[in-house]
Amino acid sequence: MKRKRILVATAVATSAVLIASGCSAGGQNTATDPDRAQVQVAKVSMDKDGSLSKGPAPEVPGARKGGNINVLWRQDLAHYDPAVSQASPDNSVLEMISRRLTMYRIDGDKTTLVGDLATNTGETSDGGKTWKFTLKDGIKYSDGTPIVAKDIKYAVSRSFSSLYARGFQYIQTWLADSEDPSKFYAGPYEGGELSNDKVEAPDDKTVIFKFSQPRPDFPFAAALGATAPVPQAKDTKEAMDSSPITSGPYKIASHEVDKSLKLVRNENWDPNTDSIRHQYADSYTFQFGPLPAEITDRLSASAGDDKNSTGLYQTxxxxxxxxxxxxxxxxxxxxxxxxxxxxxxxxxxxxxxxxNVRKALLTAFPKEQARLQKGGPYQGDFATTLGSPSTLGWQKYDLPGVTDVDPKGNPEKAKQMLTDAGKLGYSISLGYNQTPTSEKEALAIADALTKAGFKVEKIPMQAKTYLDTRDKVDNNLDFYWSAWAADWPTGVTVYPELFDGRKIGDGRPNNTHFNNPEVNAEIDRIMKITDPAEQGAEFNKLDRKIMESVPAVPYVYPRRQIQFGTNVGGASFDWHTVMNLSNLYLKS
Incomplete structure (x- = not known):
């Protein structure tokens, strides 16, 4: 997915940024040529006037209503409470049952941030310090009760609690002006009501957010789970993670942990209030447990009810x-x-x-052999940067000894580096996701590191709890797979999250535990830049500076292939590059 150049948006952050676009079903896969421009650039605009926020959503050509669609996925959702969930496939499912203030609408190659529960993407008159949202008429929970502004305020309030520190923390840290927002406000269970000088709900239709400094990206943050409404009287705290409050076109009919999930139509969802989602299928039945080989074989044969089935993520x-x-x-x-x-x-x-040890890990790392275990070039191009080429301002840079390492790995050179540093035989605990594919990948990595003079201990970790275990500060691991997709396509959602040393903590995304005061200060400086093109260029320079310390080994800019049964129509990707379940229908 590398490109020789990047097109840079010159509009302000509140009107346009960049995303990756690509091939549709049947399109040519170009991932075999690392020098070919493989990402089409499309603008993500904001629906400021609300014209695209009005429902119903545009019809999918050929779509019809009725029937049950099976969704095959290797594991159950780790979290069902939108305030906690971070994983892309989980969020794609949750967005079917829980609405937010804003959300992404995809029309072909055009992506627009629109009002979801709100009439538009918010209004500001002071450069982004204050954001006002007006809720739509007719929005309801699945039990038929109206969604009101105080429910949005309460949802944001509860997300401050330490119970939800695993979730996205943008809104909380911005309101608190602190990287530990729970110290500013402990949440409604211990800290009472969140003050009106931070979030105010003056009436049933209006919610106002107030920041001490401009937050021009806030409408994007408002699409995350913290704004999924929660009425205070129905907050069940930890129990929400298995029985969430629902407001989307579907609701949970049954859930057998680690085995199945049944979503059925929410009769209180009004399509006239929703410009994003559809309600074509009567129901979705999730089958948890099938691994990629089984899913591929079943969908390829499309025998019996498998013709009505689809994959969700990489299948x-x-x-x-x-x-x-x-x-x-x-x-x-x-x-x-x-x-x-x-x-x-x-x-x-x-x-x-x-x-010297970290540079030896980078030098020895067998990108080519490891990628081969996951499908080879179909899985994307080798990465040399910490940020994605789809992020605003990204450019390829040269950093000798870092960006020019051999993708095959160079164990001999790495061994000499360890010898010169007096570190030959250095012990490395290699944590990996316990799936057949990741097992093979871990074997390839362990073999290369062993040849380089490391002493390697492979530590398998359960797939469902991998992220929660990995993201503990005391994880007893040295080296482990990680991945990050920008929560919206600017560096604001990458570098401050992954490499700010003030964000080290259980459940926080800085899982390298990288803490460099100069980098922390530079993040603060760049975050104050309001011009997105200038800010993006500065984040790209920061990427290079961070890589001088080698806190991670860039591995792959991945592609994703998702398969579906022969009777399933409307297959497309959503904002997370996950199957857009809302667009699916059965052909007959």
């Missing part, structure tokens, strides 16, 4: 890529696109403190 098994991608018939059952993600191997810098 084509690596060992089936050549078979599927070279079969013209099967290829019509695939959507294929670059993601906005970067896959990294994080180095725990609180444990691996010697820069």
């Amino acid at each position: 084509v098994a690596p060992e089936r890529f050549e078979q599927v991608m070279n079969d013209p018939k099967l290829k019509q059952q695939i959507i294929d696109k670059p993601t906005t993600q970067v896959d990294l191997y994080a180095i725990n810098t609180t444990r691996v403190t010697d820069l």
Whole structure:
């Protein structure tokens, strides 16, 4: 997914930024050529006047109503409470059952941030310090009660609680002016009501957010789970993580943990209030547990009810890529696109403190052999940066000894580096997701590191709880897979989240535990830049500066291929590069 150049938006952040776009079903996969421009650039605009925020959503050509669609996915959602969830596939499911102040509407290659519960993407008259949202008429929870502004305020209030520190923290840290927002306000369970000088709900239709400094990106943050409404009287705290309050076109009918989930139509959802989602299928039945090989085989055969089934996330098994991608018939059952993600191997810098050791890990790392276990070039191009090429301001840079490492790895050179540093035989605990594919990937990495003179201990981790376990400060790991897709396509949602040393803590995304005072200060400086093009260029320079310390090994700019059954229509990607379930329908 590397490009020789990037097109830079010159509009302000509140009107346009950049995203990755790519091939649709049956399109040519270009990931085999690392020098080819592989990402089309599209603008993400804001629907300031609310014209695109009005429902109903545009019809999907050929769509019809009725039937049940099966969704095949290897694991249950880690979290059902929108205030806690961060994983992309989980959020794609939750956005079917929980609405937010804003959300992304995709029309072909055009993506627009629109009002979801709100009539537009918010209004500001002071450069982004104050944001006012007006709620739409007729919005209700699945039990038929109206959604009111104080429910949005309460949802944001509860997200301050330490119970929800695992979730996105943008809104909380911005309101608190602190990287530890729970110290500013402990949430409604212990701290009473969030003061009106931060969030105010003066009437049922109006919610106002007040910041001490401009937050021009706030409408994007308002699309995250913290603004999914919660009435205070129905807040069940931790129980919300299994029985969330629902407001989208579907609601939960049944859930058997780690086995199945049944979503059915929410009869109190009004399509005239929703310009994003549809309600074509009567229901969705999630089958948790099938691994990629089984999913690929079932969807390829499309026998019986499998013709009415779809994958959710990456579903084509690596060992089936050549078979599927070279079969013209099967290829019509695939959507294929670059993601906005970067896959990294994080180095725990609180444990691996010697820069020479970290550089040896980077030098020895077998990108080519590891990627081969996941499907080879179909999985995307080798990464050399911490940020994605889809992020505003990204440019490829040269950093000798870092960006020019051999993708095959160079164990001999790495071994000499360890010898010169007196670190030969350095012990590395390699944490990995316990799936068949990741097991093979871990074996390739461990083999290369062993040849480089490291002593490697492989530590398998359960897939469902991998992120929660990895993201503990005391995780007892040295080296582990990590990935990050910008929560909206600017560096604001990348570098301050991943590499600000003041954001080290359990459940926080700085899982390298990188803490450099100069970098922290530079993040503060760049965050004050309100021009997105200038800010993006400065974040790109910061990427290079951070990589001088090698807190992670950039691995792949991934693509994603998702397969679906022969009777499933409307297949497309959503904002998370996950199957857009809302657009699916059964052809017959």
